[in-house]
Amino acid sequence: MKLHIETPLIESRAMSVITGRSVWIKLDALQPPGSFKIRGIGHACETYLAQGARRFVSSSGGNAGLAVAYAGRRLGVPVTVVVPETTTERAKELLQLENAEVIVHGISWQEANAFAQSLVGASDAFLHPFDDPLLWQGHATLVDEVFRSGLKPDAVVLSVGGGGLLSGVVEGLHRNGWSDIPVFAVETAGAASFHAAVRAGHTVELERITSIATSLGAKRVCEKAFQWSKNHRIHSVVVSDQSALSACERFLADHRILVEPACGASLAVAYENASELESFSNILVVVCGGATSTIDQIREWKSSKHAP
Structure with missing residues (x-):
């Protein structure tokens, strides 16, 4: 797909x-x-799903998280997105529209990202917003x-x-x-x-x-x-x-x-x-x-x- x-x-x-x-x-x-973002994130999500991932976890104040949420919904995989406090209400609404679990944590993306990584379990895949081959x-x-x-x-x-x-x-x-x-x-x-x-x-x-x-x-x-x-x-x-x-x-x-x-x-x-x-x-x-x-x-x- x-x-x-x-x-x-x-x-x-x-x-x-x-x-x-x-x-x-x-x-x-x-x-x-x-x-x-969906070009790369879609490719990564499909790859991780094929490797056995049961949940996608992302840290994003916007578009990367939206791409993960969209990919998860299309692929039938639950998604958790951690966003910083600076994230707009519009972004949070769009993430929820894609059925993602949205967690607000930290004042910067770096803090949200660190928290997101701490949530990743053995059967989860972490989707970085930009730093992944x-x-x-x-x-x-x-x-x-x-x-x-x-x-x-x-x-x-x-x-x-x-x-x-x-x-x-x-x-x-x-x-x-x-x-x-x-x-x-x-x-x-x-x-x-x-x-x-x-x-x-x-x-x-x-x-x-x-x-x-x-x-x-x-x-x-x-x-x-x-x-x-x-x-x-x-x-x-x-x-x-x-x-x-x-x-x-x-x-x-x-x-x-x-x-x-x-x-x-x-x-x-x-x-x-x-x-x-x-x-x-x-x-x-x-x-x-x-x-x-x-x-x-x-x-x-x-x-x-x-x-x-």
Whole structure:
């Protein structure tokens, strides 16, 4: 049973006109649980089920947990998701809609994650939100689909949180013979753990997450994502919360799809015609999605002092 769907790949006319180049969007916001996460998490859940797992346990303030809950419901496996106190009511509602047991613990994902791991019994499988080779293998199917479409972009733009999507996309580029295509890895200021790692020459832990794009809120990017930065052309880009929020509103108007600020970060690079895109003519933007923000929330954040 394949738990993810093949998502549309279309040209964004609005972004193409703004940038003066062809901008293609891979619409993973249309995955059943609302984000790209189901690609890797679905693959991992199927693998662990085949190995005898009787329950899935996850730690996630949003989209990873939703993907685990969706996969568990489809596969007939009970799911427990531990979320931090910062998790939105909307996210908790969506998790419960997928029949997951939701436990609120800790003020950060790190605390929720430690508690989730303490719950894992002998017949349980733990689903990490971003740091698992099975996830990267599954996320790489996004590139497989682009490859089969016949479109070869000359650059890929995507958002980075913990680095699972970045690791999967670069793996997908390499397994399809596209190791020459550079990737622009976009984060918001206040959640830029990949940018910090690139600057330091090794992964580092951020003191705290101050961005409203909480889906990007991994204090330390996974080691694999950083290692790829040494073996593939990956350019780190940091945008403001306001840029990400504006991009969410513009994308909703242009494509009638609502995405989270975490996804808005990569869209902002195209909407603001960032100088980094100057030497490219055929750009692929991964619309990674995100199901836990409402348009009212996005507008509230945009007008508040919390979004610099």
